[in-house]
Structure formats: structure tokens, C-alpha cells
Amino acid sequence: MIEMQNLTKCFGDITAVDGLTLHVGEGEICGLLGPNGAGKTTTVRMLCGLISKSSGSAHVGGYEVSNVADAVPMRKLIGLVSENLGLYDDLTASQNLAFYGRLYGCSEARRKANSQRFLGMLDLWGHRDAPVATFSKGMKQKLAIARALIHDPQILFLDEPTANLDPESARTVRDFLVALKQGKRTIVLNTHNLAEAQSICDRIAILNTRLVASGTPDELERATGGRHIAIRVEDIEVAREPILAAVQGVLPTGRVRVEGDQLTVEVAEPERHIADTVSAIVHAGGRIQFAGVGGSNLEQAYLALVGRGR
């Protein structure tokens, strides 16, 4: 659905996006993570045909983004919620949606149906005839999302859709995005909110001008290592040697260390091995007080990967 090959954007001497190669499949939610100035917004702007690329190629819905002849049909496939919401404060919510619906060539019946549907899903239907100037930040954010969907786009670009929202509004938006996924929409989500990215994104790309890493949230967590099984054993010193031998028997490649009563085994995919490890320790005479999986989460992985990318 979205294909980038060595996509690059320079502003004078400054390279904002450097050789980005990334694929986002149909129906996928792809999160773009990265520090400020990492090129996330520039990438979205290039993909929406708002700014030109310096080199490389990018296709959105089969259209080459820099091809002037493709610009209008490509934009019909796209919905954009930019960082600046860009709503007209003097117009009502319905008028804002009607204006954009007309620009996208939606029939009046379709505009009305989609307005009712999306304003309803986002708890704004009761405010449809109120001027946007009277809306809270959260209501405006939700209206901007409804506006981006008024023409049923196949591809949705969202730039910080939950930034500055209260937890309740942010949750409404996140639930709404997950619901949209059922409709096979492809969503590109720019966010600094790692928990949000982890909970709703199928794949995450970490940018820092260049692509630092990409994969599922789990893959990124594993990529930075440090994943481990942590088991606290009562009086571990009583049966230390048999326990260590049992663990090594189950996990010959695991790095085992003991600190006090806590035994830690660094291993890839600890979730797959924890049950066997616990069983082995019990058979070796250990009495287990606690067992769990630990290690890097997405935040740690992000910080490590961005740090490495510098």
C-alpha cells in the first residue's frame, strides 16, 4: 500500500530524511517513532504529496508521490490529520466536514452518512451544529480525525493524534483507530507515545533522519537484548549447584547469574522457556517464590536504538 525506497529529503544543506526504505502493507497500522526533528512529519508530507522528495521513490496506493498527474487521484485515497488540526473555528463541526467532503467529491448522502457515523463514534454528534471555536482541544482533535475520514480514505496519516489529550479522550481516539483497522484501512501514525504505539501498531519504524529499526513491537524489544527470566528461589544456596545444572540443561545457551535468592537467565524469547525452567528448578529441589519475564520494554528498546542510531 505504501512503499518507500531510499526516500530522501533535503532542505538546503540539511537532510531531513535520509534514504528511508520502508513498506507498509494494506490494513496495517505502522507507527513512526523518533525524536523531534527525526523526519517523521517530513516523511508524511512527502507521502501525502505536500512536499517534493529530493531523491529515491515513494508509492502510495500505487501512485508515485512526485508524479504531478497522480497527485489528485492519490490524494483521494488519503486522509491526513496533521499536527496543526486546521479546522475552521467560525464554522460548525458539520460545516467543516461538509466543506472537506465536497472537496473530496463525496455526494451529499455520503457526506451526511459519514458525518453521522464518525461524529457518533467519536462522541461529537451532539455538538455537530456548534461552532468549532467553542470546542475543547480534545473535541477538535476528534473532529480533525472525523474530517480526515469523511471520504472513506484507504490510507490514513495521523500526526500526533493524541498529543495534549486528556486520558479519556486519548483512549477514545485509540479505540477508534483500532476499530478503523477492522475496515482494512492502512494507518501511518506519527507519535511520541510509546505505550500508544505498542498497543495499537502492528509495526513500528524508528526514525532518526535515517531508519534506525523497524519491526513489530515485540521484535524491537528483542532486538536490543536484555530479555530474561527472573526467578526467586527460597534458600537457593541449599541446592544451588543442582538448580544451576538443571537450568543449564533446559537453557544451554542462556546466561545464568545468581544475586541473593534471585536467579536470572538472559535468553531470547523468555516467554517460551519460563515454564520449562520453573519445572526444572522444582525437580532440582528448588522452592519458587516468584517467576516472571523481564528485560527491555519498547521504551528501553527505543532509547537504545535511537542512541545507537546517532
Place this chain on the structure above:
Amino acid sequence: MRLSQAWIITSKDFSTFRKKSNILYATFGAPILLAIFLPAVIAFVEHRHTGSALRPVFDHILPVFTFFWIILAGASPATIASYTIVGEKIERSLESLLATPTTDSEILVGKGLAAFLPPLGAILAGAIIFMGLMDVVTRGILGHNIFPNGNALVVVFVLVPLAVLMSVEWNVIVSSRVSDVRIAQQIGMLLVLPFIGLYASGELGLIALGVVRNLLIIAGILVVVDAVLLVLARATFKRERILTKWR
């Protein structure tokens, strides 16, 4: 270019203007005032100085008064034209608008029409009221209706639209450089200076503003200036430039 797409933008701007009292007053107030004020001045003069001595005065002053409509055409669109672009900048709505399946030209034409039609309509209506009232107050002295005449028709239906267009184009260019509506209006108003210069030239006898041929020459110059400003406005109104260079 699809005019229907441009018209959607124009219609939206009209909906916005209807809710902005300052735009309504600035756009429609000045032509109405001018349409009433100038005949009132003539009526007052007539009241003070009756007789045929006024005839040569009227012959000189009425074409000059007609020229006031061109000065107004240069100034009046500044408010609405600066708002239509700078207003979008202030509301930060240009990026969303540019992301729609609308070309740069369609947005520019849509915005241009929104800024062009209301002042033009207001000035034409004001000029027609002015001519009617002026006929009423001068008929007693002149013995006939002075309006409409060829001179007035060229001013109102040729020079005024060209001056309004010039003002709109100038304000589009100005709006790309500033992010405050009032500053845009103040700079936009500078366009009135050449027209005031022309008026002063008429008063000083350097150019006869009551001669149709001279007015057509001025119209020819305005066509050229309008064409140059259109090229510049078009070059200014480029998607990438708006997002990356406009302040």
C-alpha cells in the same frame, strides 16, 4: 483546472466572511458611504451656490469623483484578501486544505474569487447608487443626466474590476510574507498609492481623467500589471513553498 473545486473554497470563505463583522463593514461600508457622501457634497454645494456658474465646476469635478471608485477598488479588497490567505495561516488550516485533491491553481482561484467578488459587487453597487444620486442632485444645474456616460462606464466596468483584481493579487503576494492580518492589510493598502498618484495627476492637469482614451490607456497598463502580478502570485502559491517557506 476545475472551477467547481475552486468554487467550493470560495463558498466556504463566503460562509466565514458572513460571521466576520469587520470584514463586512470594511467591504460594504466604504462603497455605501462614498455613494451617499459624494452626492451629498454636491447637493450641499448646490444649496450654497446656485446658478449656471457651477456647470464648469461639475464638468471638472464629476469625472474626478468617478475616479474615486478606482481608488476604492485599490484599497477595499485588502481586508478581505488578506484575511482569506492570512486567516488560513493563522488557523493553520492550509496543510489540511493542501492535502485535499485540489490543485494549487484551484485553491488560488478559489481564494482569489472569494476576495474578488464581494468588494467588486459592493463597489459596483455603490457606483450605481452614486451615479443615480448624482444625476438627481445635478440635473437641476446641468439640465440633463450626466450618468451614465462613456467615461463612467469605462471607470466602473473596466478600471474598477482591473483595480480590484490587482489588489487581490497584490494581497496574495503580501499574505505569503506576513502572518498577521493587520500587517497584511496595511501593506496591502499601499497599492492605493499609484491610484492616488493618478488622481493627483488629474487634479494637477497632468492627465485628463475625463477623457475615455486616457482611461483606456490606464486600463491597458492595469492589464499588464495584473498579468505580471498573476504570474508572481502563482509562483508564490506553490504547495511546498507554502508549507516550508511561508512565515
